[in-house]
Amino acid sequence: MEFYNLNVNTPKGEILKMSDFKGKAVLIVNTATKCGLTPQFEGLEKLHQKYKDKGLVVLGFPCNQFLNQEPETNETMEENCKVNFGVTFPLTEKIEVNGENTHEIFKYLKSKLRGGLFGSKIKWNFTKFLITPEGKPYKRYAPTTTPFKIEKDIKQLLQL
Template identity: 55%
Template sequence: MKESIYDFNVKTIDGKTISMSEYKHKVLLIVNVASKCGFTSQYEGLEKLYEKYKDKGFVILGFPCNQFMNQEPGTNEEIKEFCSLTYQVKFPMFSKIDVNGDDTEPLYKYLKEQVSGVLGTELIKWNFTKFLVDKNGKVIERFSPSTTPESIEKDIEKLL
């Protein structure tokens, strides 16, 4: 049984498997992202937060997901190019995953078990759901897709 966020391995957008323990002692914002979503412009706010706080121990982890109306149809390579060219994304991006259903990425299964969504549901409702994790790997809060990156800056600052 996985007891910590650091017990998981994930695949980077370039296909390399890494341990989440690489992010020990950092505040994390884990987000399921998509390039053709009404919330896609949040990439801009996410990148600004990352740039502002990365030297203080803050990292955003982007996990592309195509489970919501096919809003992330591209390959990992296409997603990486889109993020880089359109939003100059420099925070770590990972391979496309499922966040719901039988093939849910194990890390996301764990995140959903730690902090449920609206009305206690574990199901992720849409792209750009955000999980805030403290420096000890504890999942602190889950934010809805409509919650802008700018509006959670104070929550991030408290954990740094």
């Protein structure tokens, strides 16, 4: 399976194809609006603004699997992220990142980039995956890795 063969729905139920991002670096993040790491939305938005015209796509994948920290519905989540956190990068519908109903994108990413102590399992909100402009999983980052610390890898992939 290839990254560009995968799709996800937007919060409005429209299909978002990963193939639309060919030639761009993609930063995939499982997000939650009521998490202690939620301030990372600000850093993710800064990366989005700084590099969106240079070839970076930030994609937020809201997930409610960790202590119900994404209580919003698909209908209210996008607006909440815009109003409360200034998010303008694309969000998907709520998905699962672990277990029986793991979304295909996270199944694929976890199979290619394993985590530390927990193996491939996503241990918390704001786990991040960086994909090369050729669609290859490049690096996985822990939830506590701030967006700022990922910037050098993004610049390397974008050849900046």
